[in-house]
Amino acid sequence: MRFKTLFCTIHFVAATLLGGCTSPSIDEITPQPTLQPTNTRAIFQEPVIEGPELNYIWNVPAIALDEIFARDAIYSARWLNEKYVVLFGQLESYWLDTVTGTVVEEEALGLRFKKVEEDIPLFLYTIRCYEDGLELYRTDDLSSISTLRIDLPDCEIDERSRLFTSRTEDQSALSFVLDGNVYVWETDGSETRIVGTTFFSKINVPWSPNGERLVVRDISPTGSLIEHTYHILYRDGRPMVSPGVEIGGRAELSPSWVTDEIIVDHVVCGFKCSVTSYYEAISGELLTEHFYYHWDLDQYTVYSPDGKWIFIDQTSLYSSSEVTELHYILFDLEEKIEKEFLVGSLVDFLWWAEDSSNFTFTVQPFWRNFEYEPGKYGLMSFEIATGETHVIIPDAVHIAPAPDQTKYLAVLLDADQPQSGALKVALFDADGEHLSTEQFYAELSEEVLFPDSIKGFIQPGTWSNDGTKVIYSNEKGEFWLLDETGKILQLSAQSTIEDWPYGVKVFWSPEDKQAVIQHSGKAWLITIP
Secondary structure (H helix, E strand, O other), X not given: OOOOOOOOEEEEEOOOOOOOOOOOEHHHOOOOOOOOOXXXXXXXXXXXXXXXXXXXXXXXOOOOOHHHHOOOOEEEEXXXXXXXXXXXXXXXXXXXXXXOOEEEOHHHHOHHHOOOOOOOOOOOEEEEEEOOEEEEEEOOOOOEEEEEEOOOOOOOOOOOOOOOOEEOOOOOEEEEEEOOEEEEEEOOOOOEEEEEEOOOOOOOOOEOOOOOEEEEEEEOOOOOOOOEEEEEEEOOOOOOEOOOOOOOOOOOOOOEEOOOOEEEEEEEOOOOEEEEEEEEOOOOOEEEXXXXXXXXOOOOEEEOOOOOEXXXXXXXXXXXXXXXXXXXXXXXXXXXXXXXXXXXXXXXXXXXXXXXXXXXXXXXXXXXXXXXXXOOOEEEEEEOOOOOEEEEEEOEEEEEEOOOOOEEEEEEOOOOOOOOOOEEEEEEEOOOOEOOOOEEEEOOOHHHHOOEOOOEOOOOEEEOOOOOEEEEEOOXXXXXXXXXXXXXXXXXXXXXXXXXXXXXXEEEOOOOOEEEEEEOOEEEEEEOO
16 A cells, blocks of 8 residues: 555644543644654655655644643553544543544443443353352343352352353353362353362363363372372363373462363472473373573463474573573474574564464574674574574564564664664565665664563564554654555654653554554554555
8 A cells, every 4th residue: 555645643642531521622722742743844765666656745733732641641542443542541541532632421432332342252151140050141242041050158259259261262162160060061051061170169271272171270189289280171071081290380270271182381489480391181291391480571482383383482581791591492292302493592483384384583683792693683484394594684683574474674783884883674575675775773782682571572663454554663752654665754753752662652543544652651643644
């Protein structure tokens, strides 16, 4: 989609609902520009892809509602439709009519917007207590499906003490524990059955991906409360299987399923660490286990779509002055073989291919021992069958992929001065070919190269829903709009951004005609040209 000849309008928006007062209109507030527009001819680069000549003249008025922002701080937003957006503040939420520029009362939008949620609830079915037992009902229309008459002396279930229900992926059945019995309740109302037992009462009972098996934690056969085991249960009620494996861990959390044959258990091993263990569900055979440290919040595990591989991040990221271990493992669940992956590199795993034939990742410089070598850093892919690594975008250190993963906004090292030059940002296609010229992103520093141990890796930009445009900011506080043909529009001049780049959020409207930019406790409504 190419840019049309339109004007770009930015409104600095926020509001607070004053008891009994009429919500202010944007036009009624004295303009106080805060996010300063350039009000000049925007800075553009010729697109790599040829296109028609377009008019790039723009004039952006910025209107600030500073009096209202002084009362609250906006930290997030969510679009209801193309007209209404909800701004979430620290004190309350504000429902903004983007056509009139006014904050409206929540009730005025009608019951279908009473809650900010999808049209279809996340869970279609749930269970609640009533006088003589339990009731299964739909959450969308609150219609009753079936009831289970049972003596429940402790059935005082409210919002804080609900049954720990688990659901099959297709929501055709629910599981829960009551008085030591594990129940399966078919959501078509046909049957409710007991499929197993456990010592614990407030605990989940996860389903296997195919919806045929369940797993539940229990105390060990010795009766020790600190030694745990697990049982495999069957939806059809056949006898449960108890491998007799000691797993330990937290009583309120059962193991979970990786595939229909493999489960994973997380065990707290002390104040600062935990252990993740993988088992064959029926036999109880330990496949592999790994330690994690609680301050390493960027450690992660990624399963391949076919369930045959696990990418395990064992990296311990501290600061540049402390010891850091760069450790990644690729585990073959079929062959039960563990392989080291790119030892000594700083890897950010991005995604698996749908057929599990390869995965995409970035290799980034580690600040303390950053020595540039051509081909060492960048966006890459790893082929499972051959074990070969292919460089897609050399020197890319941060990536924001389009929703369909056919384009990338990439932050790059300066190829001429990789250890001293400024970082640049540009658009690329899936083959690593430039779609735009390179623009300034930030001065080279540890803060923009080294991942934050809590906030994770930097996301350089936010794509529109249709994947044709992306908004990004740079270290100078400038905001830019870049389209898939490589044309660049400057949205704002320099502004102060708290905690850049982690503190910047962009929320596109459903039809990508507008966007809310949020940072530093404030929000801006932008009309996209």
